[in-house]
Amino acid sequence: MATPPTVKAVRVRLDYTQTDGFLGGNRFYLSYDGSAPDGATLNTLATGIRTAWATDIAQLVNADWSLTEVDCLDLASDMGASGYDTTAVVGTLSGTALPAEVATNVEFDIARRYRGGKPRMYLPGQVTSNMANPGSWTSGWESAVNTDVPLFFTAVEALSPGSIGTLKHVNISFYSGVYTTTPPWRGPGYKYPPKYRATPLVDVVGGYATKLEISTQKRRRRATTP
Secondary structure: OOOOOOOOEEEEEEEEEEEEOEEEEEEEEEEEEEOOOOOOHHHHHHHHHHHHEEEEHHHOOOOOOEEEEEEEEEEOOOOEEEEOOOOOOOEOOOEEEOOOOEEEEEEEEOOOOOOOOOEEEEEEEHHHHHHOOOOOOOOOHHHHHHHHHHHHHHHHHHHOOOOOOEEEEEEEEEEEEEOEEEOOOOOOEOOEEEEEEEEEEEEEEEEEOOOOOOOEEEEHHHOOOO
16 A cells, blocks of 8 residues: 655544444544644644534534544654543533434535535534424524534634644645556455545635535444444
């Protein structure tokens, strides 16, 4: 396998746990213009992100779900440091919880146009009162998410632990095109694994758009603890 390309950014992973053991998560990237962070700096960053989540996102998630870990990984080298915060934050949205796989889709707006999937996050933990009908959220729920998600990322971008410098919420494209191989590469049949870009393509996220359609993450139904 080819070595992943490096980029001056931090990958942030938010891990969620539901009271019945179902798991969820969000992942996003932050570019930085200062020095490559060490582990202590990334621990501080993770704590700041957890605090921002408690302030701006917890009210969008019902009490069946908790943020259980914030994991930060520096991508500037293949030996980049990592840091984390494991202080749990319980959601505060009241109401009758919807099934674990139900989610709100929030797209990250970028200027570049291309064919293919767009950056987004799927928030878990909605309640029945957020539904307008079996297929759509209420306009009030859409408005609430459109307000609170940007506040969260604004708070995250305001963090600047250590000498990491200015943080920006970005989307990073690591792949372009595919390799074409013939059997028996990893078993019978043709395989088309994606190609890494020589230099990752970084797009600044300029806005957020909540989809009215109710989304699902079916993997949550399988992602249970042993």
